[in-house]
Amino acid sequence: MNNLELRKIASQVRRDIVRMVAAVNSGHPGGSLGCADFLTFLYFEWMNFNSKEFSMDGKNEDLFFLSNGHISPVWYSVLARAGYFPVNELNTFRKLSSRLQGHPSTDKKLPGIRMASGSLGQGLSVGIGAAQVKKLNGDDSIVYTLHGDGELQEGQIWEAAMYAAANKVDNIIATIDYNGRQIDGDVDDVLSLGNLELKWQAFGWEVFNMNGHDFENMRSVMNEAKNFCGKGKPVVIIMKTEMGQGIDYMMGTHKWHGSAPNAEQLQVALNQLEETLGDY
Amino acid sequence: MEIEVLGNKDTRSGFGEGLAELGRKNPNVVALCADLIGSLKMDAFKNENPDRFFQVGIAEANMIGLAAGMTIGGKIPFTGTFANFSTGRVYDQIRQSVAYSQKNVKICASHAGLTLGEDGATHQILEDIGMMRMLPNMTVIVPADFNQTKQATIAIADHQGPVYLRFGRPVMPIFVKPDAKFVIGKADVLNEGTDVTIIACGHLVWKSIEAVKTLAEQGISAELINMHTIKPLDEEAILKSVSKTGCVVTAEEHMMHGGLGDAVAQVLARNLPSPHEYVAVNDSFGESGTPMELMAKYGIDTINVVDAVKKVIGRKG
Numbered sequence: 001m002n003n004l005e006l007r008k009i010a011s012q013v014r015r016d017i018v019r020m021v022a023a024v025n026s027g028h029p030g031g032s033l034g035c036a037d038f039l040t041f042l043y044f045e046w047m048n049f050n051s052k053e054f055s056m057d058g059k060n061e062d063l064f065f066l067s068n069g070h071i072s073p074v075w076y077s078v079l080a081r082a083g084y085f086p087v088n089e090l091n092t093f094r095k096l097s098s099r100l101q102g103h104p105s106t107d108k109k110l111p112g113i114r115m116a117s118g119s120l121g122q123g124l125s126v127g128i129g130a131a132q133v134k135k136l137n138g139d140d141s142i143v144y145t146l147h148g149d150g151e152l153q154e155g156q157i158w159e160a161a162m163y164a165a166a167n168k169v170d171n172i173i174a175t176i177d178y179n180g181r182q183i184d185g186d187v188d189d190v191l192s193l194g195n196l197e198l199k200w201q202a203f204g205w206e207v208f209n210m211n212g213h214d215f216e217n218m219r220s221v222m223n224e225a226k227n228f229c230g231k232g233k234p235v236v237i238i239m240k241t242e243m244g245q246g247i248d249y250m251m252g253t254h255k256w257h258g259s260a261p262n263a264e265q266l267q268v269a270l271n272q273l274e275e276t277l278g279d280y
Numbered sequence: 281m282e283i284e285v286l287g288n289k290d291t292r293s294g295f296g297e298g299l300a301e302l303g304r305k306n307p308n309v310v311a312l313c314a315d316l317i318g319s320l321k322m323d324a325f326k327n328e329n330p331d332r333f334f335q336v337g338i339a340e341a342n343m344i345g346l347a348a349g350m351t352i353g354g355k356i357p358f359t360g361t362f363a364n365f366s367t368g369r370v371y372d373q374i375r376q377s378v379a380y381s382q383k384n385v386k387i388c389a390s391h392a393g394l395t396l397g398e399d400g401a402t403h404q405i406l407e408d409i410g411m412m413r414m415l416p417n418m419t420v421i422v423p424a425d426f427n428q429t430k431q432a433t434i435a436i437a438d439h440q441g442p443v444y445l446r447f448g449r450p451v452m453p454i455f456v457k458p459d460a461k462f463v464i465g466k467a468d469v470l471n472e473g474t475d476v477t478i479i480a481c482g483h484l485v486w487k488s489i490e491a492v493k494t495l496a497e498q499g500i501s502a503e504l505i506n507m508h509t510i511k512p513l514d515e516e517a518i519l520k521s522v523s524k525t526g527c528v529v530t531a532e533e534h535m536m537h538g539g540l541g542d543a544v545a546q547v548l549a550r551n552l553p554s555p556h557e558y559v560a561v562n563d564s565f566g567e568s569g570t571p572m573e574l575m576a577k578y579g580i581d582t583i584n585v586v587d588a589v590k591k592v593i594g595r596k597g
Contacts, residue, residue, distance in 0.1 A: 057353050065349075106381045114352050116381045119372050125345020126377060132346070133353035136310075136331065156373070159342035167334075 001045045003215040008276035009081065010040040014246045015279060016077035016090055018269045021260040024094040027102065030256040031148060032074035034179050034241040038146070038212050039074050043082040046222060048141065051083040054111035062141045063130055065115055067123020068148035068177065069103040070258070076100050081277065084112035090280045121154025123147065124174060128164045128234075131172040142229060143172045150182030153191050158203065164234040165204025173225050174236045177212070179243040181254035196238060205236045212241035247272055281471040281496065281504075283489050286454040289426035291447035292390040296321025298433025299358060299388075303329045306356070306437055312347055313360045314340050320360035320390050340365045341373050347385045348377035356437055357385050363392035363446055364405040371411055378442045379415040386436050388445045393533035394561070394578055395450045395483055395571035404566035410538020412444040413511045419443045419464060420510040422532075422540075424485035426454045428508060431462035439464055448533075450571040452486050467514040469521070473503035476589050477521040477528045481507050481540050484531040484559065484580060491585035502589060510540055515547045522554050526596050529588040531559035533580055555595035557588040
């Protein structure tokens with residue numbers, strides 16, 4: 001897919017995100033907007049999957065696990081736009097009896113989701129387990145995971161990181177949404193991650209850096225990362241993003257991590273985002 | 281009561297044998313262990329199925345997440361570590377990635393309760409049954425002896441959904457027949473009686489067998505139920521028995537709060553309010569000692585079952 005088409009889809013995804021959170025006056029727009037380009041790229045250009053006949057086992061499909069489940073709006077929008085479920089269902093987000101729970105879940109059987117997430121730090125372990133089973137099953141697809149940078153403060157992430165390297169799990173590509181912000185402020189002020197690249201290297205991972213808003217760079221880094229799979233080492237991509245990307249007043253601050261815009265703010269946001277695929 | 285002792289073994293060895301048998305007959309079974317292969321008796325499975333065995337190291341949270349992920353693609357993961365590290369340490373991982381996500385993970389927990397012995401209270405979890413039975417979608421099984429633990433291990437592989445399987449370390453008498461069929465959620469009536477119903481699980485089943493013999497010598501007729509499945513609970517068996525005897529004693533190697541006793545009490549309170557005495561640890565941590573010393577000191581021994589029976593019979597109208 002060319003970059004212009006991807007940009008158009010991502011613009012619609014951003015519209016979906018702000019409309020979803022504004023409609024229920026809750027949810028997490030900041031990180032969702034920051035990852036809109038990456039998830040658009042994954043689902044519209046990169047991964048191999050069957051959105052028409054969703055299967056929990058996902059045999060011979062690439063798998064994606066969202067470990068930082070609070071950015072569910074971007075995932076729901078991309079899943080719907082990629083054909084997993086009707087786009088109109090986005091208007092049920094966070095409402096009673098919806099399949100689109102505040103944080104992703106499997107119990108209401110929303111196609112595209114294979115694991116609940118929300119309590120942070122668990123998705124890397126899950127992805128590694130799924131990757132090991134792909135090897136046992138002779139399935140050479142890739143497992144992708146996405147984590148917040150603040151999420152790396154959870155200890156389980158580093159248990160999983162140590163395990164994957166020690167066991168040469170080389171069919172997983174983990175991605176860090178490196179926006180430098182979390183609920184209470186800048187990650188550096190809350191609990192600094194130190195030198196993230198050196199940390200992952202010390203844990204035995206091959207590290208790539210990527211610009212999460214540049215499709216050309218994404219394509220080239222993802223190619224490199226995928227080509228590195230099968231070489232006996234797990235792969236992590238530190239993806240630089242801007243929380244709130246695409247809406248001027250939401251960028252440059254942690255304030256919109258978990259706050260929804262009001263009606264007036266929503267209109268300002270929508271004026272900055274082209275409607276390309278039709279609003280839900 | 282006709283109970284034949286068939287030998288003496290630890291329940292964890294029943295798990296190890298059951299897991300090994302599963303390894304031979306079910307290619308989808310995989311096993312994970314957090315640095316306690318010997319203690320969990322997982323050596324045979326590991327040696328026979330090296331590609332399906334995963335040594336996780338001392339990282340239980342990661343182990344639960346890995347196991348949840350391994351269900352995706354059709355595997356049936358069995359995790360093995362001590363009961364304390366299988367539950368309290370990883371409650372949130374089990375809650376989100378296993379129970380809420382409805383993953384087919386079998387959490388197999390050894391060294392449960394006081395009978396872990398000399399290691400002391402840090403390792404003697406007495407709250408695990410309560411924590412696990414509070415989780416929606418979770419099945420909770422506490423088999424009574426070596427044979428039953430082996431049978432339960434094999435049975436849970438065919439059950440779709442999360443299971444907590446709790447067993448222990450001490451060598452105890454074997455009394456369940458080696459060819460008995462283990463049915464999840466179906467209690468075993470070991471002795472029929474008329475004066476009192478004793479409902480026990482785990483090591484307290486043997487203690488209750490001893491108590492029933494003592495009581496019989498004193499002219500008291502006790503019905504004994506081995507409640508190996510705490511959830512789903514066999515309510516029918518409880519109500520059928522207590523409607524006949526009119527009172528109940530529950531016996532478990534667990535905290536008084538939240539365990540088998542409370543599960544039974546809920547059924548009776550709603551359907552058939554009846555005098556009920558608990559044989560359980562009363563709001564206390566354990567300590568170092570031999571298993572049998574600890575059972576005596578913390579009031580979960582044969583004599584405690586006998587005393588509870590006499591007390592509860594005295595409370596009948």
